[in-house]
Amino acid sequence: IMSKWYIISGAIFFASLLLFVIYFVRNRKNDEDLARRIDKLSDNLTEKNRDGFTTLALARVTLADGTSQIWIAQAGSSLSSKPSRRQQSLAGADEIIQNLHPAGRSGKDGNHLNDAERQLIREAKKRGAKIKSLGATKPMCGRCEKGARRAGILRRIITPIKSRYC
Numbered sequence: 001i002m003s004k005w006y007i008i009s010g011a012i013f014f015a016s017l018l019l020f021v022i023y024f025v026r027n028r029k030n031d032e033d034l035a036r037r038i039d040k041l042s043d044n045l046t047e048k049n050r051d052g053f054t055t056l057a058l059a060r061v062t063l064a065d066g067t068s069q070i071w072i073a074q075a076g077s078s079l080s081s082k083p084s085r086r087q088q089s090l091a092g093a094d095e096i097i098q099n100l101h102p103a104g105r106s107g108k109d110g111n112h113l114n115d116a117e118r119q120l121i122r123e124a125k126k127r128g129a130k131i132k133s134l135g136a137t138k139p140m141c142g143r144c145e146k147g148a149r150r151a152g153i154l155r156r157i158i159t160p161i162k163s164r165y166c
Contacts, residue, residue, distance in 0.1 A: 030158050031133035034060050037070070037091045038159065042137040044090055052076070056083060057116035057136040058091055061129040068132075069094040073119040099123040112143040121151045135159035 041056050054076040062068050072093035074083045082098045083091075099122045104114035112118065117136055124131050131153045139160040140148070148154045 031060055031135075034058055034070070034133050034135055035158055037093075038135045038137060041087060041091050044087075045137065049076075054081070055116045055136050055138045056087060056091075057120055057134065058093065059120040059124065059134040060132040061120075061124055062132060064128040069129075071095050071097045071120055071123065073097040073099070073116040073123075075114055075116040075119070097123045099126065112141055115141065115144050117144040118147050121147055121153070125151065131156060133158050 037058055038056075041058070045054065045056075054074065057073050057075075059071045059073075060068065061071055070091065070093045072083045072088055072091050073096070074081050074087075083093075083096050085096075087093075088096050097119055099119045101113040101118070101122070117134060117140055120134060121131065123129075131151070133156045134148070134153060135158040139162045140157060142163045145154065145157075145161050145163055148157055
């Protein structure tokens with residue numbers, strides 16, 4: 001009788017472990033298509049933008065009606081910076097997002113409220129859209145990482161996160 005319980009409990013344990021692994025792998029799956037789009041954007045940034053404050057971010061989102069879209073946003077040294085139509089076309093993005101936070105400050109001492117990633121997260125929340133994957137032309141800063149964690153999408157970030165390499 002005792003050995004039956006060991007077998008049953010062992011089977012339950014392994015089944016639980018298998019379900020956990022499946023869940024983890026499914027949620028860690030990279031979006032290779034979005035990564036290629038980001039690489040294309042990055043390759044086409046001017047040297048000044050690549051080395052400066054400019055960051056472009058892309059998100060694959062599912063809208064409330066089930067439609068899938070690619071959104072693009074930009075952050076830079078100016079609060080009013082937004083992606084050009086050329087960048088939108090290059091990335092194959094459906095929409096340019098410019099969801100600026102009124103308290104946002106840009107530049108070296110900025111508060112990162114208007115970073116490209118945070119604009120996309122805010123817009124998704126505003127529209128009731130679900131972010132399937134998100135990435136940017138630069139590693140995600142700690143403040144954006146915190147915003148992604150709060151939004152429950154940290155596992156869906158497909159580009160490097162600075163805090164993991166500092």
